[in-house]
Amino acid sequence: MPDRIEEKAYAKLNISLDVTERRSDGYHDMLMVMQTVSLYDEVSIMLNGSGRVRARTSLAFVPGDERNLAVRAALRFLSAIDAGEQGMDIQIDKRIPVGAGMGGGSADAAAVLRALNRMYGSPLSPEELEALSGDVGSDVPFCVRGGTALASGRGEKLETLPDMPECRFIICKPSFSISTPDLFKKLDQIRLRCHPDTAGLTEALRRQDLAQICRRIYNVFEDVDDRRMNTVAEIKGILLDHGALGAAMTGTGSAVFGVFTPGSDTAQVQALLKNEYAFCESAGCIGVLNAPSV
Ligand code: C5P
Numbered sequence: 001m002p003d004r005i006e007e008k009a010y011a012k013l014n015i016s017l018d019v020t021e022r023r024s025d026g027y028h029d030m031l032m033v034m035q036t037v038s039l040y041d042e043v044s045i046m047l048n049g050s051g052r053v054r055a056r057t058s059l060a061f062v063p064g065d066e067r068n069l070a071v072r073a074a075l076r077f078l079s080a081i082d083a084g085e086q087g088m089d090i091q092i093d094k095r096i097p098v099g100a101g102m103g104g105g106s107a108d109a110a111a112v113l114r115a116l117n118r119m120y121g122s123p124l125s126p127e128e129l130e131a132l133s134g135d136v137g138s139d140v141p142f143c144v145r146g147g148t149a150l151a152s153g154r155g156e157k158l159e160t161l162p163d164m165p166e167c168r169f170i171i172c173k174p175s176f177s178i179s180t181p182d183l184f185k186k187l188d189q190i191r192l193r194c195h196p197d198t199a200g201l202t203e204a205l206r207r208q209d210l211a212q213i214c215r216r217i218y219n220v221f222e223d224v225d226d227r228r229m230n231t232v233a234e235i236k237g238i239l240l241d242h243g244a245l246g247a248a249m250t251g252t253g254s255a256v257f258g259v260f261t262p263g264s265d266t267a268q269v270q271a272l273l274k275n276e277y278a279f280c281e282s283a284g285c286i287g288v289l290n291a292p293s294v
Pocket residue numbers: 026027028029030136137138139153154155180181184
């Protein structure tokens with residue numbers, strides 16, 4: 001068995017995000033079309049004899065202990081295969097912005113699970129790996145599987161959808177981050193005016209109709225009463241004014257993405273957003289990473 005392994009931890013975007021119900025367990029039922037994109041953190045795992053699992057990241061403020069989802073994922077995997085004594089260092093080179101709604105922490109956790117399962121010779125089936133990943137966080141199962149999927153329940157119930165037709169994402173994050181539990185609390189205080197047309201969106205995906213997909217891009221969190229949504233609306237406006245077919249905030253923000261046809265010249269809008277906000281990158285789609293065996 002190798003004692004070192006590397007894995008890319010790809011970010012996700014919410015092409016649509018609906019909250020359908022507040023549950024009695026503190027979570028919310030969701031209906032989301034999710035997409036893996038080519039922006040990634042680099043995760044390296046080195047097994048050692050320390051008996052401890054630790055993470056080290058390129059960002060000083062990201063914790064290296066059990067507050068880090070990557071550490072929790074490793075511990076969950078080791079307990080599932082009865083190897084609780086194994087120590088390791090997890091090195092994470094962060095490129096996905098933190099507090100962006102791009103699933104950075106979940107992607108790192110998912111990469112740890114895929115990498116450890118490969119390292120140990122696949123003791124867990126793709127389904128088992130996904131099922132266990134739900135204990136680590138609601139977005140981790142999607143990050144384990146990757147591709148284009150409809151997520152429901154807490155986010156852990158997945159149905160793989162046809163791949164997004166070829167397109168380009170421009171992703172921009174303002175300097176502020178948004179806390180996920182805080183935004184859920186704010187959502188509970190309002191009555192949602194609109195819901196995304198999720199059925200129409202999945203149908204448009206089946207027809208590979210990019211224009212119709214983009215017409216249905218929608219995130220209910222943008223309706224929350226929060227001044228920061230003005231900045232989100234501003235960024236969306238800039239993306240749409242420069243030819244995006246659709247734009248929305250991803251997850252609980254604060255990153256916003258626009259979808260462009262593959263040949264579009266996005267240099268000007270990227271330069272403008274980079275100048276005005278903290279982060280702006282271009283990304284493409286990534287397909288399924290952990291295909292279910294059935
Ligand atoms: O599952 P995860 O630990 O990522 O969730 C973080 C927090 O986000 C939860 O404690 C909850 O407040 C909120 N959440 C929710 N409904 C979901 C997912 C997350 O209310 N479906």
